[in-house]
Amino acid sequence: MRILIAACLAGAAAGTAAESGDRPNILWISAEDLSAATLGCYGGAAHTPRIDALARDGLRFDAAFAAAPVCAPSRSAIITGVMPTTLGSLPMRCSATPPHHIVGFPTLLHAAGYSCTNNAKTDYNVGRGFTAGWQESNRKAHWRNRPDPAQPFFAVFNLETTHESGLFGDRRAAERRSLPREARRDPATVTVPPWYPDTPVVRECLVARLELAALLDRQVGALLDELAADGLADDTIVCFWADHGEGVPHGKRALTEHGLRVPLVVHVPRRFRATATLPGGEPPAGATANLVSLLDLGPTVLALAGVATPAWMEGRPFLGSGASRRDLVFGACDRMDAPPGFGRTSRDARFRYVRNFLPWIDGDDLPDYAAGVPIAGELRAARRAGTLPAGARWFSRTTRPAEELYDVAADPDELADLAADPTRADDVKRLRAAVVSWMRETRDTGILPEPILRREARAAGSEQAIFHPPAPDEAARAAKRYDVILETAWAVADGRDATQFRAGLGSPDSAVRFWAVAGTGWDAQRRHDDPTPALTPMLADPEPTVRIAAATWLLRCGAAADRSRQVLAAEIDATDPDIRLAALVAIDELGIATRPLWPDAAALDLGDDEAYSRRTVERIRRRLADEPR
Helix, strand or coil: CHHHHHHHHHHHHHHHHHHHCCCCEEEEEEECCCCHHHCHHHCCCCCCHHHHHHHHHCEEEEEEECCCCCHHHHHHHHHHCCCHHHHCCCCCCCCECCCCCCCCHHHHHHHCCCEEEEECCCCCCECCCCCCCCCEECCCCCHHHCCCCCCCEEEEEEECCCCHHHHCCCCCHHHHHCCCHHHCCCCCCCCCCCCCCCCHHHHHHHHHHHHHHHHHHHHHHHHHHHHHHCCCHHHEEEEEEECCCCCCCCCCCCCCHHHHEEEEEEECCHHHCCCCCCHHHCCCCEEECCEEEHHHHHHHHHHHCCCCCCCCCCCCCCCCCCCCCECCEEEEECCCCCCCCCEEEEECCCEEEEEECCCCCCCCCCCCHHHHCHHHHHHHHHHHHCCCCHHHHHHHCCCCCCEEEEECCCCCCCCCCCCCCHHHHHHHHHHHHHHHHHHHHHCCHHHCCHHHHHHHHHHHCCHHHHCCCCCHHHHHHHHHHHHHHHHHHHHHHHCCCHHHHHHHHCCCCHHHHHHHHHHHHHHHHHHCCCCHHHHHHHHHCCCHHHHHHHHHHHHHCCCCHHHHHHHHHHHCCCCCHHHHHHHHHHHHHHHHHHHHHHHHHHCCCCCHHHHHHHHHHHHHHHHHHHCCC
């Protein structure tokens, strides 16, 4: 069904493209976990001559950003041209269900006559029924495998060398030793950014990152050499990009420049430069400060191939037919592995605004996987010792502000939060309004707690359909419901008085009740008040997500401990895996307050399909094993 719909969408554009008789091949080379600031062509310290040459002879984008600071949500945006907040694909390693009309853009390219191959990563954070439109998707996929050498191709090569796991143990040590002397780096001379303590371990990690980038450069060069050897360099537009920022704490998983700003380099052969122009007809050469989202990659490929961008795509071309400029780009993060999260950001040419919907989350919200990077251990050791540098307040904080604002032009390291600066009040107001408007217009699904989101998606057919029902009267009700939930969620981080959430506690909408519980609990924690009268009744709420939230906040405030633990104990046996994960994460995060529940949680036997619940159980088991006997 999806392929049929996509073929119909692409039909008219395919005819136009075919009649042109001069369609470019398109080669994507994608890297993982790589900040723009690492590469030589962006002023970084890595030895990257082949990427630098590609930028020198092509077009370097200096303000390109991922939609999310972690791989799977970011890639869901790239393959669909739709924000993961819209699709419900933002939580890490979820399985969202796109509406039937949303397909991977290679489906549209294939319908227009292109050979589409992927070597080899997918990781789209959507369900198994989704098709990206690849004719070949494996580690042997290559443009050379297309049956007709005259057929234009779209070929993707995903290079994993710079993934954060390259810092785990000595995984890539032998490869790094194979680098020539000019590509190796000395820990004594590397620059330690202000976000980290200056220790030998941190310096070694930073050197490893630079040398992994040099290894990546070698792989990029090999692909470019293959293209030239096949006589295709003059017929192929080459696009090099990374899926999100640097694979280290403060980068990956963070709504920072370090986590969201990515390299994006496009080389357009001379024969296509007249049509593959920037907005306004500027040639695709040199460098540009135009704001770009990786959401725009798919629409740009379609434009370069002469295929119309479907109306459902939220991305827009930044080169070629219909190319336009952005005034803003948006980014988002929710659950990253097991730890919860909910943040949104807007970025214009000068400022980055961040909205933290869960201000009680500790600065150290790194998941277990990130602990494999030695920098994480150094940060934790320095925090315990009280020796973190001033630039590491992002990690030392036990709570976070509702809003942050950074002048990234003057302060690219984002050290000075200007949100409370009265001279920047208008900038805060403008960028805050942009986030609210964007969330409302796109119906950001993150306002629904994940168990509620998935359950409602099963009933509606997709996460997106929850707030976009087809019937006009249903759509009006959904829009009104959305505004009430968003208003309640927004009020929580604003620190409203608990009395303002009383009506929400009695709402017929479980999502409103969830946020009203959070607002009541957060207010009680900040004021050292007793939330028992308001929240104890919520322990019997018909919605398990609300019950878990009420139990969590009561335990945080030291109230109704026995009844709250009983609620959590019941939910770890839930049949819904999303509910079980929420309960297990609460037990893990509450620590000693849930000690009586640890043996039952540790005894759970969970399969591979519940990876994050299983890892949380393993954390609880380690805690039990570490107790004095």
